């Protein structure tokens with residue numbers, strides 16, 4: 411379980427998060443949604459230990475986020491962070507060397523699933539294939555928490571579909587928890603358990619998809635519009 415307790419974050423004078431309180435339960439798929447600049451990436455980076463909160467705390471399985479605890483989290487950035495001169499095979503060997511939890515066999519299976527080949531140079535990959543590769547190295551880590559920041563950014567519907575399929579097939583929800591920020595709500599709401607809605611740096615709602623559909627009789631996009 412991940413607990414975010416009264417977390418605020420400022421960048422100099424700009425306030426990105428204000429008093430965020432939210433719990434991410436084990437074994438669930440949670441979508442973090444909200445308008446541009448509402449604080450989704452900042453929140454996910456704080457949970458992953460990539461940013462420090464200005465105020466408040468984050469607990470992962472009851473422990474404060476430290477370098478050691480962060481190793482329980484695999485984070486897919488919305489930005490590219492690869493060594494461009496590597497081939498895919500070299501990148502996989504690099505990840506295998508630096509992460510104790512990297513599952514090389516799973517990475518190879520994922521590469522096949524994503525139609526990527528060892529010898530391809532990262533520099534020459536299309537945006538879609540680059541994002542597929544980011545997904546491969548993230549999902550190949552045997553960690554309890556997987557966090558995806560905007561995994562569908564700029565992708566065509568075919569690639570988005572393969573990304574969603576890879577999540578369903580290669581994330582083991584009996585052992586893993588998935589949190590993802592996205593603007594592609596109508597495409598992923600079928601696989602989500604919960605949504606967290608952010609507005610102007612605050613978490614303004616945390617609801618189960620079942621409640622939104624069954625009790626409120628709405629789709630997630632109309633629910634979000636009503637909440638705003």
Ligand SMILES: Nc1ncnc2c1ncn2[C@@H]1O[C@H](COP(=O)(O)OP(=O)(O)OP(=O)(O)O)[C@@H](O)[C@H]1O
Pocket residue numbers: 421424425426444445446447448449450451452453
């Ligand atoms: N490194 C930074 N320095 C200064 N301001 C920042 C920095 N990172 C984020 N911000 C600001 O914090 C606020 C929240 O940004 P954040 O990227 O978390 O929002 P977001 O909901 O992920 O947006 P988007 O949907 O556009 O990706 C914005 O006003 C943004 O400009």
